[in-house]
Amino acid sequence: MKSLTKLGVPIGIVAVVAMLVVPLPAVVLDLLIALNITGALLILMVAMFIHKPLEFAAFPSVILVMTLFRLALNVSATRLVLLDGYAGKVIDTFGHFVVGGSLIVGLIVFAILLVIQFVVITNGAGRVAEVGARFTLDAMPGKQMAIDADLNSGLIDEEEARRRRAEVHAEADFHGAMDGASKFVKGDAIAAIIITLVNLLGGFAIGVAQLGMPFGDAIQTYSLLSIGDGLVSQIPALLLSVATGLVVTRSVADSDMGSDIMNQVFARQTPLRVAGFGALVLCLIPGLPKLPFIIAGGAMLLASSRVKQIEQEATAEVATATEVAIPDSPEQLAAEIRVDPLGLELSADLIDLVDTRVGGDLLDRVKALRRKVAGELGIVIPPVRTRDNLELPLHTYAITLYGAEVARGEAPRGTVLAIGDFLGSLPGTPTREPVFGLDAKWIPAELRHQAEVGGATVVDRASVVTTHLAEVVHQHASRLLGREDVRLLTDVVKRSHPVVIEELTPTQLSLGEIQAVLRSLLDESVPIRDLVRIFEALSVRAAVSKDLDGLVEAARAALDPSLAVTYLSDGTLHAISFEPMLEQRMLEAVRQTESGAVLALDPELAQRLLITVTQLATASENEGHRPVLVCAPQLRPAVRRFVAPAAARLPVLSYTELGAAQQVRSAGVIGDLPDPALGVGAAIGATA
Missing domain, CATH: 3.40.30.60 (FHIPEP family, domain 1)
Structure with missing residues (x-):
């Protein structure tokens, strides 16, 4: 079955091409004309029931195939009309019954259908397709940036991002294809006019010159057959043009077109009432028939009353849903007074x-x-x-x-x-x-x-x-990492690496001390995903000292290869550093306190140092980089505490933590610190 489905369309296209040169019996032509009309109606229904254009992504190809099929039918019908003066019951019925056997009526109906299709629907659909293709292509960069923003903020995962990017490309391809496919529909309308004129003139010439028919009989016979052939072709062509217009004007929605129109047009009471009363007012004009306007106006007023009833029911449902009893049990009160860690x-x-x-x-x-x-x-x-x-x-x-x-x-x-x-x-x-x-x-x-x-x-x-x-x-x-969270994380590690946890806690470090280390890492935006290596490093360091700074630096040393990766740009790290003399002066100013190592600098020097660091970081960020501040390993904890109040987003790395960077480019070297009013440039001893 799958192979037949795969080969069905190619075989059908080859058969359509063969119809251009192979004569068809009138019975077969009747069957194919019926298939053409039914297929066009099916395509119109599909266009109306899709929720968004991409659900009918094959539509441009369908337009081409259906146009080629219809033109092949025109060629086959023309061959039968000119050779036999008869092209099957369908064309004969359209030529005699539909237009009442009148040549003038047939020509007028045919001309009106052409005007509707060519001037109104086809031109409008072609213009919408052209504008839609241009706007879709212009909007692609913005849509890609929005997808990247959602991915970076955690709203979507990588798989959803790939799906959305593919959908954006598919949408652009579809609108571009529709822009070209609309030209097929326009060309088909022009071809219908030419083919009908050829049938009329050719029929007159054959009837009078070859068959010796009276001029009036030739006109009556061949003109009606030509008009019938034109009407048989124009009806499915008109259906396909309407389907094209529906698809290119369709916006993304949650339901089909019929439901959207009904829900949006008949969803408000006031417009329905105004339209209903307006129709009734027209009954006051002398000479106008009263019954049609009374029926139309009454229908609008009836619909408006139904809309009001639906709105009242919806309001009642909302009111019922919001009427929630407020219990005063101790458990409920305790739950209400509980402070949530994170709230919106x-x-x-x-x-x-x-x-x-x-x-x-x-x-x-x-x-x-x-x-x-x-x-x-x-x-x-x-x-x-x-x-x-x-x-x-x-x-x-x-x-x-x-x-x-x-x-x-x-x-x-x-x-x-x-x-x-x-x-x-x-x-x-x-x-x-x-x-x-x-x-x-x-x-x-x-x-x-x-x-x-x-x-x-x-x-x-x-x-x-x-x-x-x-x-x-x-x-x-x-702050969001609580003691229970640390217990959960250690239990997770214990399942896969029990020895690591048995050595670390509770013999060497308590959960509180582990929590303090993990919090310090998170304060500097260091991920703690690799808990096995962090706990192994803490176990080794805790055997020597339980000093918090020492434990944190040991954990950072274990994570060394991944620390600088976050701040790389094309393998390059943009670093702000200190001149050796200034760094030596800062080393001499390090003091140990209960909260860890701090810099005991002169207040004026400290202020200038903070201003300069902030200016250099801002200048680098304005150039599109993510700068880091680097210093000696012995200085790193104290420098981090020093710059955190003024530049909380500026990472502080030690020289030993730059191993992942393929290249380190200087974003500024802080040397002698002049008055900050002189500008950033005066505070830079050297730049890359």
Whole structure:
């Protein structure tokens, strides 16, 4: 069966080509004409019931095959008309019964069908296909960037990203093919006119010159057959043109076209009432028949009353769903006063983000974020409690950590976030992207395509909230790692490497001490996925000293090959370093405290040092790099504590941790520290 399906279309195309030169009996021609009309009707129905154009991706090829089939039928019919004066019952019936046997009526009906197909439908569909192809190609970079943004924020995995990229390419290919296929439909309409004229003139010449028929009989016989052949061809051609227009004007939806039209046109009560009363008012015009307008207006008013009933039922369902009893049992009260580690609060108008009935998928995206963070950092973040907060301003969401708000943003309903440099022509509310602080604007959702064509990256509201939540989780990952989480992680390692855990805990380090080490690593955005190597290093170091800085540096040494990989750009690491004299001065200023090693520098020198480091890091980031600050291993913990308040995102590596970099390029060398008002350049002893 599969082989027959595979060979069916090629065999059919070869048969169609053969029809151009091989005469067909009238009976076979009748069968093929019926098949042509039925096939065109089938294609029209398929075009109406698809949810999005890509569900009928073979449509451009179908247009070509059906056009070729119809032209082959025209050639076969022309051969029979001119040779035998008879082309089967179908054409004869269309020539006599459908147009009443009148040549004038037949010509007028044929001309009207041509005008409808060629001037109205075909030209409109061709223009829509051309514009759709151009806009789709222009929007591809923006769509690719949006996919990459969703992938980086953890909203989708690699497999889903590949599927979406393939869909974007398939959509571009489809619209490009439809742009070309619409020319087949237009050419078919032109060919129908030429073939009909050839049949008329050829029939007159054969009837009068060869067969000796009176002029009137020749006109009556051959003209009606020619008109019948033209009508038989134009009806399926018109159906295919309509199908082409439906496909190229179809937008992505969750239901078929008929359902969309009914749901959108008849979903509001006021327009139906206005239309109904308008039809009844027309009855007052003298001379107009009253009954048709009364029927039409009554039907509209009846439909409006039905819409009101549906709205009342939906409102009652929502009210019933919200009437939830509030128990006052101790267990319920205890559950309510419990502080959740991570929370997401939404204002009243943002509830649609979590309402699955209107397409809200924020909860699913948060679940995907938990999986993403687990794969990146190696920790399992607690469930995110999402709830509404009527005290929040409209359009606002808040992210809480142990009950305290740590971040806030906006996501106005009915909008999308456009990120880019040239957004002045788009209407909307200017803002800043909450994670990286990029210039952005909340624009109406219907302008999404226009913004993508203009080169902006467009992100929906749920993606904005999830990306912001992901950034907060990365910033506060260490605070989210509780004692129970450490117990869970050690139990996981114990199943595969029991000896490692038996040596480490509880004889050498307690869970609290292990937690402190893992938190310190997370504070510096060091993933703790490779727990086996971390625990082995801690076991060796703990036998010598349980100093926190020493334990952390031992864990970092075990992870050495992977520490610098995150900050590489094409194998190159952009590093900010200190001149040897300054570094020696900083080594002399290291002091051990209960919180670890710190730099005891002169306040003025410390301030200038922080300003210079921040300026160099910002300058490197503006060039598109991810800089790191490098120093001697003995200095690294103290330097990290020193720069963290001013440059929390700046990684601090020791010279021994640069092994993964194929090339190290200087982003600035900090030497003698002049007054920072002189600029960054004065603070750089050497640059690459």
